Amino acid sequence: MSLANETGTDKSSSPDISLKHLVDSLINSGLGDAVKRACWHPSDIAAGQLVRQATDAILTANNEDTSFRMDIFVMPVILVVGAQKSTMLSTVIHDVNALKEVFESLGVLGHCRNFGLANCLTDHEALNQYPLESWRFASRYDESKSVATLDFPEYPIESSSRAETAHLRFLCGVALNPASAPSIFESAGDIGRWGMKFTETVSAQLSTPDCSVLALPRAPRPLIKSLEEGYWASREVGFQLFASNALNHARLKFGEPDVFIDSGAGDKVLTRLSSLFDDSFDRTYSFPVAPYESHNQVLANIDEFLREIGIQRYELKVAEGEQRFVNCEA
Template identity: 25%
Template sequence: MQANASLPDPRPFSGTATHPLHQLADALLGERNLGHLVAKEAALDAEIKRLLSQSDDAELLNALASAPSPASQRVLNERLRVNVAQAGADQAQQAVIFALPLVLVAGVRGKHVIAGKLPDVDAVRALLQQHGVIAADADVQLSAKLLDRDQLLAIQPSQLARWRDALQYASGGLPHDFKESPVQVDGDGVFLRFLVGVAMQKKDAAPAVQLNIAPGPWAMALTKLLGEQLKHDAMTLFPLPRAPQTWLAALDDGRVAQQEIRFQVFASNTLRKLREAGETPVAVLSCHEGAELRVTLGAEKNGEEWAGFIWPLGQLDRVEAIQQMMVDLLRECHHDDIRVLGEVLPQIKDNLPYFPLPTELPASATRH
């Protein structure tokens, strides 16, 4: 067993700065002098603000997607989030546009539809105020609609910045016709929805909403309340709320949370089935073209018994962190035979999605 077994990053970073934002980000990353560091961060922020003010979202998103390195991509994402969320220093008030990711782990015999709207969103807001997530006297509006991720992705960064500066009160909510997104449950699954809202934040005042607050009693109480509001006699439901976050941060946090829980469910269910069938399970971790990390859980000597899991890598995903999460979870499931492949593999082999099976691996395959 080798502790240093690691997956490669399959994302095609060019290593070459091809956009002014890339050059500004790389200059910031390479700076060690604190005074110069502040100036270079300000230069990067100024260019991002210029593109936001011109509603040039396509240019911004293209620069992020074509970043020359993972570090450059991370710093560009970080500064975009900051510049979208924070108003100018001269503004006495701003609107905080936030979203609360909600992972729903559901199981039902047959089919069921989870409604796309909470029956009592006022109770949710009251609970968040009781636990200090929302300030008691804050001007905050929380929508009752459960939104899918595509609706949040459709709101461009420049639009978020305009709402931040233009909204004068929260009671009207966000000026957009969001649609309820019911959840179609067929058997079991792990689903992602968002609650969105707006809070008016006065300069130098205590936060109207506690963004990225640590899990605690508020999360357990909200899990119980949401479970009661969305329950159905034929369905098992575990709502797992995340902390309220700025819009762009919530998009990524919700995606990662859903994927982690999907992997937990996949691993525990597949390991149980293999063991019940009398097989010795082996886990194979591999990275593939198309920016995917894949896991094959299969029988050591039976190539017919296996299941596969795909993690599409996002811009802020760190391959090493995902690998460690997966290894830790497999070990919690009392599974230690974990084999890590050190080269980037194709997505398709023999006209089928490629999942390397334990029976195909040489005896020398690296073990974690």
């Protein structure tokens, strides 16, 4: 039996029991890497989505006969960094208690009895390489066994004295709730309640005299969903920084730039801003398209932001070689 056979585009948008059982058995058999491949390099996009949902369901499942549930959560954090000189920026959170107080004071934890946060931000690769077997074992609460420890290293950021850049990091944590109470994924889902205070607290701790940091959090998620949403958010914010800075430069210097989007460049979408009035102005952003995503998903995001910042039209080249102008004011 294979994951490819257990998924299909004709099925519903949520994984069925047989797929969850298959993912569970693969993880139990030490074949977590095969599950990861099905998550991130699926046979088709819909199948990959189902496998990722099933994997998170297995990783967050708790024993039904316990009075408490334990959730290990992962929070994507996009760090927008602006440095005056080249430097190595630490991602250690020196006062974790201040961040815990943010969650406690704003009622984010709900009925949580015990709550803990890591004292540093880690990166996508460290989390993705972590064995699913160990993650699954650590996340299942059992009164008869000692609590397993998940340890992730700090990943500092190498910044240079150029335009602001976006970097993806993750904050890991654990919450212990009564089994009948909402999970941390539900109680902390409304980022509007705590996002601004989180940004203020973490930004202040990570910023240095030579380097400003703006920490933009996303909601706590299970492992796989967090990796997916975090990678998307980092590319999205990176593109927005590029487009905003390039457009502001163009408008101050000569007016509206020419915008060309190439969706036929393989596993990426290229956005180029240039001008006939200034040969020195020629900037391109490469937006990677993950194997589990579609080019249309990326194009829709780019189109939406270009309209928000007042681009009137752009030229689009799609994978089939067709080129046409898109009127953003229509």
